[in-house]
Amino acid sequence: MSVVEIDVHGEVLVLTINRPEAFNALNAEVIESLRSRVVAAADDPELRAVVITGGGPKAFCAGADLKELQDCDADQAAKILGSGQRAFREIELAEIPVITAVNGLALGGGFELILAADIPVLAANARLGLPETSLGLIPGYGGTQRLPRAVGDVVATHLMLTGTKLDAHRAYALGITPIEPVDEGMATQAAIAIAERICAQGPEAVKAVLRSIDRGRDASLDGGLQVETGLAALAVAGSESTEGIAAFLEKRPADFGTVRPSNPLGES
Structure with a gap:
């Protein structure tokens, strides 16, 4: 057992x-x-x-x-x-x-x-x-x-x-x-x-939120904001946000399962 x-x-x-x-x-x-x-x-x-x-x-x-x-x-x-x-x-x-x-x-x-x-x-x-x-x-x-x-x-x-x-x-x-x-x-x-x-949310975005919280938890506010800026910029440039924004404008649910990340959220 x-x-x-x-x-x-x-x-x-x-x-x-x-x-x-x-x-x-x-x-x-x-x-x-x-x-x-x-x-x-x-x-x-x-x-x-x-x-x-x-x-x-x-x-x-x-x-x-x-x-x-x-x-x-x-x-x-x-x-x-x-x-x-x-x-x-x-x-x-x-x-x-x-x-x-x-x-x-x-x-x-x-x-x-x-x-x-x-x-x-x-x-x-x-x-x-x-x-x-x-x-x-x-x-x-x-x-x-x-x-x-x-x-x-x-x-x-x-x-x-x-x-x-x-x-x-x-x-x-x-x-x-x-x-x-x-x-x-x-x-x-x-x-x-x-x-x-x-x-149902963007998989890379979820990972980035967790990463930003973990890295910023014991950092200064300025240091945490730097982490957030880097990760948020990668998200803006990624294909996941392309689908998310398009779905919002077209008033439909986003289908992140069809998205192949063109810019996975790596080190920022």
Whole structure:
């Protein structure tokens, strides 16, 4: 039995963490499987988006598998955590939209995976948190860095120091997700619908937006604007925009599937 199940809906790859007996906890095998499949999907011209979810109704992912860390010394733990951080960073930087569909618990590494992805979709029964301090630990897969960037230092500090869990509506109010919570059991369906909407956009333009956001995130405003200018100029000159603008003027849907990129969005 695979720890990550694979399903394809048209141009959307759905990855389901398949350890419901362990509340879909992240071990090294799960993390590597998610990383490798997202990276491969970004290079696959037949795929345009990825949805990650958890098997069973109780948990998206309840965190890291503590059995892998229980008897580690600091050096051993650093290797495991560093590997997980690098995997999440590759998922974050992959030039394909990654949408998380969250039913039930998303704690510790599960919440950190959501923060590394692009768009979370939360079911009404979702519960998010970084409760590591209750175990004498701290987040180790990027939570101390990404959560403050998502909700601000004060809110992130409170959540991590107290171990407070957010319900779906509070997470929506804080801006962790742009999508209002959906009915329990409907997160994956809603995530696929969003992915399909993304698939209707210009593929090179989608990649360029992701690239511009990633490169500009920690740059100065002026540096980020330079990145945007270069990528936007390539888009203007590309054949994809020729189809998009023509479709707009002709009042018809754009058909980007017929476009062969004459100027793929490379390095700017």
